[in-house]
Amino acid sequence: MIPRHATSGPVLPTVPRWPSWRRLAALGCLALLLTALGVAPGGASPVVRAGQLAWVGRLTAARVVAQWPRPGWERLDAGRVRVVYRTGHRQGAEWVRDYALESLPRVARMTGLPIPAQPVVFVVHASPEELARTFGWDPRDPPLGLYAAGVIHVADPRTWASNRDTFARLGPVPHELAHWLLDWNTLGNYPAWFTEGLAQAVDRAVTGFTFGWAGTCPRVAWSDLNGAFASLPTDQAYGAALCLYDRLTERGGGGALPRLAEALAAGEPFAVAAARIYGVDPARLLPGGSGR
Ligand SMILES: [Zn+2]
Known part of the structure; x- marks a missing residue:
């Protein structure tokens, strides 16, 4: 939203x-209960x-x-x-x-x-x-x-x-x-920045609508992005969310998201599943992260 x-x-x-x-x-x-209670893979938390x-x-x-x-x-x-x-x-x-x-x-x-x-x-x-x-x-x-x-x-x-x-x-x-x-x-297993990055990317592709911060990659600490997303300034939070989502998608390609969703539904922590599926620690893709 x-x-x-x-x-x-x-x-x-x-x-x-x-x-x-x-x-x-x-x-x-x-x-939903049956899915949530189903046999969890080794990575489930x-x-x-x-x-x-x-x-x-x-x-x-x-x-x-x-x-x-x-x-x-x-x-x-x-x-x-x-x-x-x-x-x-x-x-x-x-x-x-x-x-x-x-x-x-x-x-x-x-x-x-x-x-x-x-x-x-x-x-x-x-x-x-x-x-x-x-x-x-x-x-x-x-x-x-x-x-x-x-x-x-x-x-x-x-x-x-x-x-x-x-x-x-x-x-x-x-x-x-x-x-x-x-x-x-x-089953609700993802950080707020990821869903806001995805939703902005969908909006951009379906309607062409983008916010003023699209294309910027504001500097945000990984811990703040995950732990304090709602209290960050909107342009910083949503700009970083879209930037990081785009960078992950570049690495993983179009088929990565459904595989990520499957791992998340099975109870794997987001950072672990994302690192495995996108082949990179998401924190390293943030501006100022050690990977960029
Ligand atoms: Zn939204």
């Missing part, structure tokens, strides 16, 4: 439809495994809450995409659904990460300000989208984009889908 940029249309009648999502949620939870089990619990709870039928919210289902939206925001929800259906296979192809059997859940909030308030942030500097615990939250695109093209070009959908795919395929 990154705060980025900052019009309601006719409302079509809807009939709330709540198919057997409880059963699907339960099956999803079971599948008990600490990572414990974190992955906690991740399964958090993710399952958040997804159930997001989809729980409640007054003032409705739902759209289409293939692997599920959109829960504020009543009155049907058209924005359709924009999100359509662009997510179009983007998901592209993001999966580009990253090499498999699309989970569980649908990706979007929550469409009434506006960027409402989205910010939901997460306790300053509504004067709202995000357009964010990924949290298995759910992608976005603001109704019709409140900030004049048309679908603008929404596709500037919107958060491919970026947040990249976060979702990585999270599901690793």
Whole structure:
């Protein structure tokens, strides 16, 4: 997630439809637990495994809450995409659904990460300000989208984009889908900088969108990048994340990410798995690292 940029249309009648999502949620939870508890390879860390089990619990709870039928919210289902939206925001929800259906296979192809059997859940909030308030942030500097615990939250695109093209070009959908795919395929086992590097790289490839810091490689200590990512200045943190992600991808090639995800899902610590698969200690690729 990154705060980025900052019009309601006719409302079509809807009939709330709540198919057997409880059963699907339960099956999803079971599948995740079985995967997490499966036979771990020699490189699996008990600490990572414990974190992955906690991740399964958090993710399952958040997804159930997001989809729980409640007054003032409705739902759209289409293939692997599920959109829960504020009543009155049907058209924005359709924009999100359509662009997510179009983007998901592209993001999966580009990253090499498999699309989970569980649908990706979007929550469409009434506006960027409402989205910010939901997460306790300053509504004067709202995000357009964010990924949290298995759910992608976005603001109704019709409140900030004049048309679908603008929404596709500037919107958060491919970026947040990249976060979702990585999270599901690793059972939550990766550092924040890595998912932000990946999501920016996906955004750049799908929409051409880049931030001002793209192409820079700010100097950041490896310990700060991993231990204090959220408290670093945004341009330093996200610039270093993209730079390091790109340098790793240069070393490993296109097929490295799915192999890395497989090792991470099996409980291997990130730094160990990355060093093995990319053939280099990631810390050495940082500006000022001993390898560059
Ligand atoms: Zn992000």
